[in-house]
Amino acid sequence: MTTPPLDPTDWEALRQDLHRLLDRCVDQMRDAEDHPWQAPPADLADHYSIGAGGDVVARVADQVLPYHGGNTHPKFWGWVQGSGLASDFVAGIAAAAMNTNGGGRNHGINEMERAVIDWTRRKMGFGEGASGVLVAGTSQATVIALQAARVRCCPDVRADGGDRELTVYAAEGVHNATRKAVELLGLGHDQLRLVRADSGAMDLKALQQAIAADRAQGLTPMAIVGTAGSVDLGCYDDLNALADLAVSEGIWLHVDGAFGAWTRLADEPWRALTDGIERADSIALDFHKWMYVGYDCGLALIANETAHRAAFAARPSYLQGAAEGLAGGDPWFCDYGIDLSRGNRALKVWCALEMFGEEAFSAAITRNCVQACYMADQVQAHGMKLAAPVVSNICLFTAAPDLPADQQSVLNAKIATHLQLHNATVFSTTDVNGVTCLRAAITNHRTRDHHISEAITDVANVAQLLKGSSG
Numbered sequence: 001m002t003t004p005p006l007d008p009t010d011w012e013a014l015r016q017d018l019h020r021l022l023d024r025c026v027d028q029m030r031d032a033e034d035h036p037w038q039a040p041p042a043d044l045a046d047h048y049s050i051g052a053g054g055d056v057v058a059r060v061a062d063q064v065l066p067y068h069g070g071n072t073h074p075k076f077w078g079w080v081q082g083s084g085l086a087s088d089f090v091a092g093i094a095a096a097a098m099n100t101n102g103g104g105r106n107h108g109i110n111e112m113e114r115a116v117i118d119w120t121r122r123k124m125g126f127g128e129g130a131s132g133v134l135v136a137g138t139s140q141a142t143v144i145a146l147q148a149a150r151v152r153c154c155p156d157v158r159a160d161g162g163d164r165e166l167t168v169y170a171a172e173g174v175h176n177a178t179r180k181a182v183e184l185l186g187l188g189h190d191q192l193r194l195v196r197a198d199s200g201a202m203d204l205k206a207l208q209q210a211i212a213a214d215r216a217q218g219l220t221p222m223a224i225v226g227t228a229g230s231v232d233l234g235c236y237d238d239l240n241a242l243a244d245l246a247v248s249e250g251i252w253l254h255v256d257g258a259f260g261a262w263t264r265l266a267d268e269p270w271r272a273l274t275d276g277i278e279r280a281d282s283i284a285l286d287f288h289k290w291m292y293v294g295y296d297c298g299l300a301l302i303a304n305e306t307a308h309r310a311a312f313a314a315r316p317s318y319l320q321g322a323a324e325g326l327a328g329g330d331p332w333f334c335d336y337g338i339d340l341s342r343g344n345r346a347l348k349v350w351c352a353l354e355m356f357g358e359e360a361f362s363a364a365i366t367r368n369c370v371q372a373c374y375m376a377d378q379v380q381a382h383g384m385k386l387a388a389p390v391v392s393n394i395c396l397f398t399a400a401p402d403l404p405a406d407q408q409s410v411l412n413a414k415i416a417t418h419l420q421l422h423n424a425t426v427f428s429t430t431d432v433n434g435v436t437c438l439r440a441a442i443t444n445h446r447t448r449d450h451h452i453s454e455a456i457t458d459v460a461n462v463a464q465l466l467k468g469s470s471g
């Protein structure tokens with residue numbers, strides 16, 4: 001008996017199968033409107049259980065492709081999810097053929113990742129002394145950035161683990177990625193000071209007082225985390241004011257710009273929301289949200305390459321570089337983050353920018369901001385009520401402002417579920433001042449105005465329907 005092979009026995013048959021699969025995939029993206037989220041069928045686990053074999057390409061087409069998360073659809077505005085781009089096909093196919101490990105060595109990915117980071121660096125207004133590393137997303141980028149802050153604060157911390165109690169400051173609406181990062185770095189989330197942000201932006205007086213109180217206690221303020229686009233309300237900290245304070249206090253300024261950093265590409269007035277971001281010591285941002293690139297791809301951008309390397313560079317002898325040959329290609333990206341082995345994330349960003357051009361992204365980002373305002377108008381025109389002002393691309397509202405808070409919460413949550421199940425429309429929900437509200441974060445280049453007006457009409461109708469059925 002011969003051992004089964006790990007390459008196709010018939011490459012031509014595979015080629016034909018792949019052409020068919022590609023046709024299905026291109027159709028699905030082109031006709032994204034006909035492919036909303038659908039609940040996975042109950043027997044999906046049986047289909048997926050390992051061992052059935054058979055015609056895998058056909059199985060992927062029939063049993064995998066239909067059960068996506070819905071975020072390619074033009075009426076998807078739940079959470080904060082990007083819509084995916086046709087350029088991802090180009091990058092995905094080439095990436096599969098190359099099987100690149102981007103941790104280091106002398107091959108094309110280094111230059112491509114540098115090109116992507118350099119473009120982003122310029123858009124964010126960082127100087128040439130900056131460096132970066134592509135990662136899974138803002139969650140990981142936050143760990144990397146705050147580790148760089150920690151090493152700058154305590155240069156020996158990589159060796160001795162540190163003996164000082166470090167503190168971090170962020171607005172009360174900060175994403176829990178910062179909390180997790182602070183936990184992972186061993187500070188403990190009790191050391192994350194949540195600063196009042198009544199106006200949406202961190203209250204500077206309260207921030208200064210918190211820093212002073214901690215210093216008086218003998219603690220060491222390590223980082224201020226500014227938010228550019230908070231996940232619930234879409235608020236932006238005053239980054240220039242935070243930068244002034246960070247400089248005068250000698251504290252690292254990190255910006256969580258997961259989606260909001262991309263207002264840098266938008267027209268005014270939205271662009272001004274991130275004025276001052278160029279003065280940060282680090283930024284965490286995502287390409288897979290408001291740059292619409294396929295999952296996953298985020299970036300940790302650090303203003304000072306020396307500080308970045310100080311936090312991560314370390315090479316055992318088997319990874320020593322060389323002047324030439326495959327072991328050349330210095331610097332290696334493994335010296336800029338946690339991962340040694342890394343996939344080719346740069347290619348999909350590069351393909352996106354080269355295929356569509358920067359202008360197309362600027363236009364789509366600006367349009368999403370305009371659409372959030374349009375949604376707010378539609379909400380009010382239907383007698384429903386905004387739960388917070390629209391700042392950039394997030395619209396929060398309640399469908400039945402006349403009801404008591406608890407009934408509004410129940411109704412809004414039911415509406416979100418109903419629309420997901422029956423109207424191919426995805427809002428998510430979040431709590432604002434004790435009321436569960438409907439929330440749209442528009443990071444979707446496929447959305448057109450008519451999708452928004454239809455969806456808001458549907459919300460109003462479903463609200464009436466559900467109120468009638470429960471009353």
Ligand SMILES: *Cc1c(COP(=O)(O)O)cnc(C)c1O
Pocket residue numbers: 080136137138139140175177229230231256257258259286298
């Ligand atoms: C999504 C998000 C994060 C986490 O980013 P991931 O890419 O999901 O890891 C952090 N902060 C904000 C403001 C976000 O919207």
